[in-house]
Amino acid sequence: MTWVDDNKDKAYRDYQRGMKYKDIAEKYGVSLNTVKSWKKRYGWTREKGAHKTKGVHTKGAPIGNKNAAGHGPPKGNQNAIVHGFFSKYIPQETLEIMGMLDEKSPADLIWDQIIIQYAAIIRAQQIMFVTDKNEMIKEIKKEKETWGENSRGSETEWEFQFAWDRQATFLNAQSRAMSELRSLIKQFNELAHEDDERRLKLEQMQLNIDKTKAKIKEITNESNPDDRTIIINNEDEMRRILNERNQNNRPD
Known part of the structure; x- marks a missing residue:
């Protein structure tokens, strides 16, 4: 209840x-x-037959009494x-x-935020999961019809997001989320009692955060600084860029 x-x-x-x-x-x-x-x-x-209960006035402290201050x-x-x-x-x-x-105490409220934030970080692992480095998402960016004197056609602009694009976006978002989580943990430790059992859970959570941040830094350092989302206007251009990517990813 x-x-x-x-x-x-x-x-x-x-x-x-x-x-x-x-x-x-x-x-x-x-x-x-x-x-x-x-x-x-x-x-x-x-x-x-229930009678209305009147409020009972209890004798209070004299005017100006400060015994209850604080x-x-x-x-x-x-x-x-x-x-x-x-x-x-x-x-x-x-x-x-x-x-x-x-x-709830202030420490309880911050603890709830910690749990929600940590759950969101774990959930993001599933949402932004990349199967392999060659994974690619193809989406229509713009469509329009073209008209000539004796012809009618259409023009489609595609946007391709490669695995490294999604991975870079994910790593940036995770880094920001974990920084916020670390801040919440710091606030909780300042407010919670030394004997609060939740401190032990936070120690394990902190270890997981540090391990993940180290992994993010490692992946970021290994990633290509030139990786970016590319706008492509036709299939031939797409094939050319994919061939270039495959050539660059081949081992020497």
């Missing part, structure tokens, strides 16, 4: 006992509109104010997500 579901069920029981919307919102750290939307969406009903209000108290402000401008679904995030 999620944080929202658990608190929604508890809030419903309070509503059945006669608690006011405002008091429910303050108790569970959500906006007044969120409580009203729960009632409408899930068909909340009150028990017959400790903040009880959990949920400030959240009700913040979510009440946002509820005027943000969709209900977004507010519910914000409610779930209230329980």
Whole structure:
């Protein structure tokens, strides 16, 4: 059960006992509109004869007392104010997500970003996979019809992307993604507790990143600096360029 579901069920029981919307919102750290939307969406009903529960005023500290300075209000108290402000401008679904995030620390939020970023890096390996150095992708770049006095024809412009083009693009993208990941890991280590078990996972992740970066540097140094995407206007030109590439790739 999620944080929202658990608190929604508890809030419903309070509503059945006669608690006011405002008091429910303050108790569970959500906006007044969120409580009203729960009632409408899930068909909340009150028990017959249930009396409205009044908020109980507890004795607070004298005016000017600073004993609580730096400790903040009880959990949920400030959240009700913040979510009440946002509820005027943000969709209900977004507010519910914000409610779930209230329980997360800054380190937890950065950890989630680390996992997402690392998964994207692994996923890119499959998307940009190149079968061999002779792999080629052929795409139409431009088409147009030509007209003469007694003839009609067409002209097609093709764009060919060779394996080394895709590999170079992939390596650049991976390098940027891993730099961002390293930055997130650094932030997490600064915020997380020394005994946080996730630090061990990051050590292994860091080793994988360093190994991959070293491989990227090695491949980049071996690649031809003249590799580039070539625009070709006809099949004969394509054959000529492919023959030149094959000649250059042959071992001496």
